[in-house]
Amino acid sequence: MAELKTLDLRPGGQTAHVWEGGDPGSPALLFLHPITGIPRWGDALETLANDFHVIAPYQPGWGPAKDDLPGAHDGLDLVLFNVDLLNTLGVGSAHVIGVSIGAWIGAEIAAIRPDAVQSLTLVNPLGLWSEQYPGEDAFAQHPGFPTAVLFSNPDKRTELLMADRDPMDAYVGELLDLRASAKFLWPIPDTGVGRRLVRIDTRTLIATSEHDNIVATEMGDIWRAAIPGAQSVQLSDSGHIADLEIPEALADLVRNFALEGVTA
Amino acid sequence: MKFHWFHGMPWPHLPADFRERNRSVWVDADSRLYEPVEGHRLYHEYLDQLEFAERVGFDGLVLNEHHQHVFGLMPSPQLMAAALARRTSRAAIVLLGMSIALYRPATRAAEEIAMLDVISGGRIVAGFPLGTPMDANYAYGANPAEFRRVYREHHDLILRAWKDPDVFTWNGESAKLRYVNVWPRPVQQPHPPVWIPADGVSSETWDFCAEHRYAYVCLASRGFAPAQSAMDGFWSRVESRGIPCNPYQGVVSQTIVVAESDEEAQERYQPHLDYTSRHTLGDFPGWTEAPGWRTERGIRERAVRTMADLGNPTPPRIPTWQERIDSGSLAAGSPVTVTEHLEHLVTTLRAGHLVGVFHVGDMPHDATLRSTRLFAEQVIPRLRHLWDDYDDHWSPTPIATEPLKRTTEPELAGVN
Numbered sequence: 154m155a156e157l158k159t160l161d162l163r164p165g166g167q168t169a170h171v172w173e174g175g176d177p178g179s180p181a182l183l184f185l186h187p188i189t190g191i192p193r194w195g196d197a198l199e200t201l202a203n204d205f206h207v208i209a210p211y212q213p214g215w216g217p218a219k220d221d222l223p224g225a226h227d228g229l230d231l232v233l234f235n236v237d238l239l240n241t242l243g244v245g246s247a248h249v250i251g252v253s254i255g256a257w258i259g260a261e262i263a264a265i266r267p268d269a270v271q272s273l274t275l276v277n278p279l280g281l282w283s284e285q286y287p288g289e290d291a292f293a294q295h296p297g298f299p300t301a302v303l304f305s306n307p308d309k310r311t312e313l314l315m316a317d318r319d320p321m322d323a324y325v326g327e328l329l330d331l332r333a334s335a336k337f338l339w340p341i342p343d344t345g346v347g348r349r350l351v352r353i354d355t356r357t358l359i360a361t362s363e364h365d366n367i368v369a370t371e372m373g374d375i376w377r378a379a380i381p382g383a384q385s386v387q388l389s390d391s392g393h394i395a396d397l398e399i400p401e402a403l404a405d406l407v408r409n410f411a412l413e414g415v416t417a
Numbered sequence: 418m419k420f421h422w423f424h425g426m427p428w429p430h431l432p433a434d435f436r437e438r439n440r441s442v443w444v445d446a447d448s449r450l451y452e453p454v455e456g457h458r459l460y461h462e463y464l465d466q467l468e469f470a471e472r473v474g475f476d477g478l479v480l481n482e483h484h485q486h487v488f489g490l491m492p493s494p495q496l497m498a499a500a501l502a503r504r505t506s507r508a509a510i511v512l513l514g515m516s517i518a519l520y521r522p523a524t525r526a527a528e529e530i531a532m533l534d535v536i537s538g539g540r541i542v543a544g545f546p547l548g549t550p551m552d553a554n555y556a557y558g559a560n561p562a563e564f565r566r567v568y569r570e571h572h573d574l575i576l577r578a579w580k581d582p583d584v585f586t587w588n589g590e591s592a593k594l595r596y597v598n599v600w601p602r603p604v605q606q607p608h609p610p611v612w613i614p615a616d617g618v619s620s621e622t623w624d625f626c627a628e629h630r631y632a633y634v635c636l637a638s639r640g641f642a643p644a645q646s647a648m649d650g651f652w653s654r655v656e657s658r659g660i661p662c663n664p665y666q667g668v669v670s671q672t673i674v675v676a677e678s679d680e681e682a683q684e685r686y687q688p689h690l691d692y693t694s695r696h697t698l699g700d701f702p703g704w705t706e707a708p709g710w711r712t713e714r715g716i717r718e719r720a721v722r723t724m725a726d727l728g729n730p731t732p733p734r735i736p737t738w739q740e741r742i743d744s745g746s747l748a749a750g751s752p753v754t755v756t757e758h759l760e761h762l763v764t765t766l767r768a769g770h771l772v773g774v775f776h777v778g779d780m781p782h783d784a785t786l787r788s789t790r791l792f793a794e795q796v797i798p799r800l801r802h803l804w805d806d807y808d809d810h811w812s813p814t815p816i817a818t819e820p821l822k823r824t825t826e827p828e829l830a831g832v833n
């Protein structure tokens with residue numbers, strides 16, 4: 154069973170809130186969450202924990218780390234946060250999977266600290282901008298259903314994100330997670346990572362979701378072309394938040410690619 | 418009691434099918450609907466209305482800043498203030514205001530307000546609104562997650578730039594300036610009065626105004642009850658600091674239309690109020706809550722209302738004339754009726770400054786002037802005495818000299 158831990162990171166000194174599950178003797182997997190954070194230890198993480206030592210931190214500004222947002226100014230601060238986390242846990246390197254904004258952070262880690270990343274799986278990655286494929290504006294949505302657009306079907310927001318939580322707490326948390334995302338992605342999700350992708354030399358898989366309203370499937374080709382040797386696949390039956398919509402399929406994808414090098 | 422005349426400068430020629438073809442009057446409304454030649458005429462008509470307000474006795478002329486907004490064709494209130502500074506001589510010019518968080522460096526705002534204060538001879542009120550998500554975040558691209566911090570920093574920088582006569586260095590997060598040394602300096606020392614407009618109930622704004630002894634501007638467009646809630650909250654913050662509640666620290670805005678009779682007011686002005694409502698009804702909700710615009714406290718306060726609305730959805734509709742009056746979002750009718758309405762409003766809210774919105778939507782020029790004159794001649798005299806026992810520390814203090822002698826036409830013609 155997984156545990157939500159609070160750690161003081163070395164050497165940065167920052168506090169981290171991190172889910173940790175699976176056998177510590179298994180290959181380490183760093184899970185970098187999407188815009189919607191980690192609402193719970195869900196099926197994707199549980200399935201991944203069958204094969205990995207899963208490390209799933211809340212990035213500064215999300216969930217229980219909501220008050221840490223002012224200290225995180227840019228992508229470099231997020232990279233250092235995650236590198237410090239691995240260091241504190243005694244993990245020299247890990248397989249990395251990032252979804253949505255987490256994919257951007259994962260790409261930054263791989264570009265800046267390639268020694269820390271054994272394989273890289275980027276799912277519905279944000280961080281590059283194409284005028285040709287702008288997608289919906291995730292930050293200009295009805296305030297009553299602010300993340301509905303992130304799902305293949307608006308009802309899935311209620312079913313997958315808000316379910317089994319206090320409605321008010323879940324709603325406020327949803328808005329605070331969006332606030333954290335906006336800090337790094339406003340007003341256009343062009344983070345500058347495009348200048349650094351060429352530096353990535355780890356095995357990389359780009360996955361885009363068939364029904365993602367935010368990241369067009371064509372963006373997968375743009376990411377693949379920018380990262381040397383990257384491969385790409387398309388995911389069925391999912392919107393932007395693939396870890397909630399198709400948890401088992403996503404876990405299979407990561408396991409097969411990270412441990413066996415298979416992309417099918 | 419002080420009376421001010423506000424202009425929002427709306428575009429009055431929206432087509433009947435505007436709502437079907439545009440999701441919003443803000444941010445992404447079709448700019449092909451704007452006609453610059455008509456805009457030329459309109460700007461001058463609007464400025465004429467403001468100048469007329471001074472002529473008939475209003476104490477201040479009020480301008481504001483909006484961007485990419487069909488009903489706010491004033492991206493730069495400073496430009497209008499500059500025009501008014503030359504064409505008026507007595508009334509305060511109230512910038513309500515400049516969105517200071519959008520100025521980079523913020524010293525630009527300090528400079529321009531100082532310029533206006535010097536040109537006008539010390540008639541400027543510096544309004545520092547936080548702004549709106551539509552203007553700041555969606556139109557100007559400012560990051561909502563950072564916006565309040567930037568606002569506070571820019572406020573601090575502007576105030577210091579006015580007050581500190583020495584060159585200083587500003588090492589902020591938004592602004593890094595090795596040499597801050599604003600020229601010119603404002604006529605009003607240490608700085609023009611500061612007013613803070615707030616739309617809605619924001620306890621953070623109450624505290625900010627009370628802490629700095631700024632005037633709190635309550636926009637009563639949503640009606641009397643929310644306005645009272647907002648002003649009560651502000652006064653409670655003032656009292657809790659042991660500061661006397663001087664009504665002149667309170668400002669309330671209200672849409673006002675005056676005619677010879679109540680019936681004539683409705684007949685003459687209702688279509689123009691409906692023009693605005695018709696085009697904003699059901700406006701795109703995606704512009705209203707940029708992520709991070711509110712603090713966590715603000716999010717929680719707002720969430721209660723949002724969840725209640727979701728649980729009890731009612732289709733939007735245009736309010737009737739009587740509903741506008743009953744809710745307190747409109748003061749309309751004969752001079753006597755309007756006087757009674759406003760006396761109740763300002764005494765209940767304890768507001769020493771009244772900002773009247775006399776032009777709405779597609780209101781014609783002559784109707785606007787007529788309403789303005791009736792108000793000036795028959796309402797202001799009935800309310801002027803209110804709060805006579807208090808000193809007004811929130812109005813400008815112009816240069817106490819004779820009006821400036823300007824170069825005359827014959828003198829100009831005689832130049833060789």
